[in-house]
Amino acid sequence: MLPFLQLILAIAIIIFAAKLGGYLSYKAGQPAVIGEVLAGLILGPSVIDFFHLGIFTDPHLEESIVHMAELGVLLLMFLAGLELHLDELVKAGKIAFFAGVLGFGVPLLGGYALGTIMGYPLEGAIFLGLLLSPTSISISAQVLMELKQLRTRVGMGLLGGAVIDDVLVVLGLSLYGALLGGSEAIGGVNEVGTIVLKMIAFLIVGHAFGLFVLPKLVDIVKKLPVSQPLVSFAFIMLLFYAWSAESLGHMATIIGAFMAGLFFSRSNTTTNFREGFSSIAYGFFVPIFFISIGLEANIRSLNSESLWLLAAMLVLAIFSKLLGSGLGGLLGGLTFKESAQLGAGMIPRGEVMLIVATVGLVEGIIDQNTFSVVIILVIATTLLAPPLLRVLFPKVRKAELDKVV
Numbered sequence: 001m002l003p004f005l006q007l008i009l010a011i012a013i014i015i016f017a018a019k020l021g022g023y024l025s026y027k028a029g030q031p032a033v034i035g036e037v038l039a040g041l042i043l044g045p046s047v048i049d050f051f052h053l054g055i056f057t058d059p060h061l062e063e064s065i066v067h068m069a070e071l072g073v074l075l076l077m078f079l080a081g082l083e084l085h086l087d088e089l090v091k092a093g094k095i096a097f098f099a100g101v102l103g104f105g106v107p108l109l110g111g112y113a114l115g116t117i118m119g120y121p122l123e124g125a126i127f128l129g130l131l132l133s134p135t136s137i138s139i140s141a142q143v144l145m146e147l148k149q150l151r152t153r154v155g156m157g158l159l160g161g162a163v164i165d166d167v168l169v170v171l172g173l174s175l176y177g178a179l180l181g182g183s184e185a186i187g188g189v190n191e192v193g194t195i196v197l198k199m200i201a202f203l204i205v206g207h208a209f210g211l212f213v214l215p216k217l218v219d220i221v222k223k224l225p226v227s228q229p230l231v232s233f234a235f236i237m238l239l240f241y242a243w244s245a246e247s248l249g250h251m252a253t254i255i256g257a258f259m260a261g262l263f264f265s266r267s268n269t270t271t272n273f274r275e276g277f278s279s280i281a282y283g284f285f286v287p288i289f290f291i292s293i294g295l296e297a298n299i300r301s302l303n304s305e306s307l308w309l310l311a312a313m314l315v316l317a318i319f320s321k322l323l324g325s326g327l328g329g330l331l332g333g334l335t336f337k338e339s340a341q342l343g344a345g346m347i348p349r350g351e352v353m354l355i356v357a358t359v360g361l362v363e364g365i366i367d368q369n370t371f372s373v374v375i376i377l378v379i380a381t382t383l384l385a386p387p388l389l390r391v392l393f394p395k396v397r398k399a400e401l402d403k404v405v
Contacts, residue, residue, distance in 0.1 A: 040294020081261020100164025136350020202249025
């Protein structure tokens, strides 16, 4: 079978599995994302080993699916930014600061303590702390959008705190390499200051462009005599912000995508392309992203030692975020219940944790078994957060709770 035919067949199966899993999850009273991730787990090497079926022989098929999944998470974060207003996010600055700093610091210290107890050397224990520190808000943002809670104080604090957390993880990884003798892949002492300056420069320039230049460009583009000019322009800006965030600002691409959506939300014309964007995202790319999370895991590869490590890291991953970000919420002025909601929303790990783990694998800091544990930990925290958030947030009408994405 030609590679292109394999690709379109794989996409058809993946989207069908995602929608079926989402529907069954909805019927069970849970957010659709849980069913989609579980569907990916079944398709992956843990059960079916989808990419190694006899009909799929193209060695680049999995890579193509991964790239589409990465586009899916960018679209998801763009839509999350589109739901918000910049002034609302600024008002949550105190909450976001404390939630981000403590949401990074408490897991870092907890991971270091766990590594020390398990007999890891100093560099290994610190790296375990770094592994547990990131937060992936793509899942929580999706659930909060479904629950109509994204524009609350908790939603604003969650999004801002996750950005701060992400920045601190990147800086922490750079400092780790500089102080403990990592190779050039991580960076040296002289590079740490450069990374900080690039992050600040990206945030300042990106902010200025979004506030002053982007609105004028939108006014020009919407008058062009071409089909769907705003949708096309929004795509261009989304991809440009995502690219520049990582390539120029040493930050995750999802932060750039979120920023693009945030600045587009200030435009009076968002309703003109929101529907088009949502259709493309939730009809195609986002389901592939959720399925891809499950496709990464291989439960069969775990041995008894790995299971103990997974159990310890999972408990620590949950309670360190609840404690750290929850305490940050309290310091920022949230109620106890709101702080618990914020802490629960910071539990999921994702692409940033996988990036840190990949660096550790390449550098020889962690082995393949630990890397598999990290992947399964990402899936476990992803599956845990949606039902936990649903329990903690006020009841909403069932019809509004779950869009089968």
